[in-house]
Amino acid sequence: MAIAVLGAAVAFVAWCLVDLARAGQVRYLPKWAWGVVICVSVPWGGLVYLILGKARPAATAPWEAPVAEEAGLGPSGPLFGRHVPVSPAVIEVDRLTKRFGPVTAVDALSFTVRPGRVTGFLGPNGAGKTTTMRLILGLDAPTSGRALIGGRGYQEIIRPLHVVGSLLDATAVHGGRTAWFHLLSIARSNGIGRRRVVQVLEATGLAAVAGRRVREFSLGMKQRLGIAAALLADPAVLIFDEPVNGLDAAGVRWIRQLFKSMAAEGRTVLVSSHLMSEIALTADHLVIIGRGRLLADTPTGRFVSGTHRDVLVRSPRAGELAGLLTARGAVVRPEGDGGLAVTGVDAPAIGDLAAGHGIAVHELVPRHGSLEQAYLDITGDSTDYRAGTRTPEGTAAS
C-alpha cells in the first residue's frame, strides 16, 4: 500500500516536472508516454522506499541507540562512570593568541589542563577567560597558536559532545523551546538516546520542569539546564564558564560535588570564575590569567602557602616591641586595632625576643595569606594595568 502511494506520488511529480520542462510548448505528450512514466516511477518509488526502510531497520532509530554501547563501553546504567578514560583527554593550550582589532584578548597563553582534577580558571573580568574557552571549543579562530583536546583541534572531533561537554553561557537558549526539546535537539545532533536526556534531566533536578518553556526558567535553572546539556554524552572533558552564577546555596554545593566526582572519575574538568571564593573549595589546580597572559599555573595548596605570610602580635608594650623587631631586621606594620603585623621574623623568634626583654605578649599568631588575598595580590597589577596603556603587541596589531 505504502509503495503504491509513494509510487503514485513520484509518478505525479515526474509528470509535473516533464510538463514544466515543456512549459510553453503547444504539443503535448501522447497518452502512452504517461504510461511509460508511471511504469518507470512506481518501481523506483518502491526501491526508494525499500532503501529508506533498510536504513532504519530496528524499532530504535540510529539516534536512539547510544553509540558508547556499540563501542563496548557497557550499558547505560548509572549516570556517570560509563566513560573509562584510558588515554588522558588533556587540554593543551599552546601559545594561544587572539586579537580583536587593537585589543589583545589572549596573549601567547600556554597551559595544560590534566584529567583527574578540577582546574580552576581564574582571572578578573575581561582577563580573557571566556575568549580562551571559545578558542578551545573552536568557536573563535585564534590569531596564532592552537588549543588541542586529546591531541586534536575541536573542529576535527566527530560527534564532539561525546568527548567535550561545555557550558559557556547558560542564558544562550531559545526561550520558546521546552527544556526537554532543548536537550533532545542537542542529543540528536550527536546520536545520543532519549533515555540519556531523561537521565540528565533527573540528575540536574529538572525532570519536573522538563515540559516548561525555557523563558520561564530562573538563571539558576538555566545553569542546571546548561550543565545537563554538557553532561548529555558523558564526556571525558568538561568545560564550564562561570557555572556558579545564579545558583542558590544548595545548587552551589551540588555543583561543587559534581565537579569533584567528575574529576575523581578521571575526567578533565576546567571551571572558570572571576571570584577565588567560588573556586577555592573545589579546584585542585589553578590557572590564573590577567590581561590575557598567564599569571600562575599551580596546585591550589602551593598557591596559598607560597605567598603572603606574617605574624600578628599583640602586646601592652607594642611600641617598644616594634622598635626591637625593627632593629632585628623585621618589617612591622601596625594594624588599626593596636596589633602589629610582622614580616621577616617568625613567631618563635618574636616570642623569644619579647621574653628576653620582659615584654608581655598577649597574642602571637602566625598568619597564612588567604587564597583570596593571594589572588588579589597576583591579579592586582593586571587589573590596574587594564585602565592604562595597551601592550606593545596590542598597539602593533592595530
Added chain:
Amino acid sequence: MTAPQIATTGLAVPSRLVRARDVLAFEWTKLRSVRSNYVTALIAAVATIGSTAVIAHTVASTPAPPPGGTIPALTTSFLGYAEYAVIPVSVLAVLQFTSEYTTGLIRITFCAVPRRWAVLAGKAAVTGGAALLVGEVLAFICFFLTQAMLSGRHRGVSLFQPGVPGSVLAAGFVLCACALTALSLGAIIRHTPGSITASLAAIYGLAAFCLVLPSPWKEDFGRFTMPFAAYEILAAHPQPGLLPAGLSMLVLIGWPAAALLAAAFVITRRDA
C-alpha cells in the same frame, strides 16, 4: 579499532550517512519544537487561502472576460500566494539563524556540530523542505480553489491542460527558493530586523525597482529577479521580454544557491 583508541574518542566513528542524519534530526527537532513556527505556517496558510479566495471572487465577478485565454486564469491562482505565503515563510526562514545568533544558541549548535557548513546544509534541508511542502500544498489548494470559482464562469483552466501542472508545482518551489534565500541572508547578517529587510529587498525590492525603470531596462534587469522569473513560470506561456521558462527556473534556483554559497563562505570564516 583497538581498545585505547575507542577510549580516547569515547565511541566508534559513525558513517557520513549517520552524521548527516544527526544534523537533520538536530535541525528538525529544533524546527518542530518552537510553537511560533506552527503559528507562522498557519498564518501563511490562512492569509494565502483567504486572499486567494477574495481575488478569485473578484476576478470571477468581473463581467468582461479578460483577454489572453488561460494565462490570466492560471496566474490569478497565485496572486495571493505570491505575497501572503512568501512573506511569513521568509521571516520564519530568517529566524532559523538570527534567533540562534541573538540568543547565543548558535554557539551550542556549533559546539554540537563543529562543521559549520553542515549546520547550514542541515538548516537549508529542513527549512527548505518544510517550505517546499507547505508551498506545494498551498499552491495546489490555491489552484483548485481559484479554478473552482472561475469554472463557474467557464473561465477556469484544468490541471490536465499542458503547462499547468508544471506551473503549479513550480509555484510551490517559489516558496522554497524564497525561504532558502532568506535563511542564507539571516546567516550572513545575523540580526533579525536587518535580515528581514534584506530578504524582502532581495525578493520583492529589486523587482519593484525594476518595474519603475523605462521599458527596455525593465525587462532586461527585471527578468533576473525572482518575481519576474516566477511570473514567467506561473504564466505557463512565454511572456514577452522575459527569459524562457527553463532559464527563469534557473534564476529561481540561482538566487538561493548564490545566497547559500555566500552564507557558507561567511559562517565558516567568522567567529561565532
